[in-house]
Amino acid sequence: MSDTKAPTQAYKASCHCGAFAYNVTTASLHDATTEVVRCNCSICLRNGYLFLYVPNDQITFTSGQFEDFKSYTFATHSVAHYFCPTCGSSCMARSIRPGFFDNTSIVNIRLFEDVELDNLNYKEMDGRSYTKETAEARVAEIEAQKQGK
Numbered sequence: 001m002s003d004t005k006a007p008t009q010a011y012k013a014s015c016h017c018g019a020f021a022y023n024v025t026t027a028s029l030h031d032a033t034t035e036v037v038r039c040n041c042s043i044c045l046r047n048g049y050l051f052l053y054v055p056n057d058q059i060t061f062t063s064g065q066f067e068d069f070k071s072y073t074f075a076t077h078s079v080a081h082y083f084c085p086t087c088g089s090s091c092m093a094r095s096i097r098p099g100f101f102d103n104t105s106i107v108n109i110r111l112f113e114d115v116e117l118d119n120l121n122y123k124e125m126d127g128r129s130y131t132k133e134t135a136e137a138r139v140a141e142i143e144a145q146k147q148g149k
Helices: 042-047 132-148
Strands: 008-014 021-027 035-037 051-055 059-063 071-072 079-083 090-095 102-110 120-126
Touching: 021 051, 035 042
Parallel strands: 035 120
Antiparallel strands: 008 021, 021 059, 035 051, 051 102, 071 079, 079 090, 090 102
C-alpha cells in the first residue's frame, strides 16, 4: 500500500507479447513511503507477483481491453487473477466479491517498464497463513490506509 500523500507517477506496463499495454498512475515507487507487497501465498509465489493496490480509474489501456483478459479464481473465489491469453503474463487481480476492494486493482509491478526491483520498499505479506479472520483484518488495515487513518 502506498502513502496517499506520496508524489504520483505514471508507469507503462504490458504483458510479454504486447497484446495488453496500459498506463498505471500511482504513488511513485521511488518514494520511501510506497510499499510494494510481496506475498507468499500459492498464486503470488507461482506467478511472481509484486503488487500495489491501485484505483481502477488510474489504469488506462493503450492496447487490448480489460474484458479480453482471461481470469482465474481459487479458494474463496473472491479475487479474479487476470492474465494474457496469448503469453500467460499475470497482469493484475480484482475483487469479484461486492464490498471487497471495490473499484481497486492489484497490479503486478513486474510488468512495469524501467523499474529497478532491487531498490523498492517491500512489505512482506504472509498470505500462506491467512485464515478468513486474518484476511478480513488485512482488508480493514488496507482500507484504513486508503482513507489516511
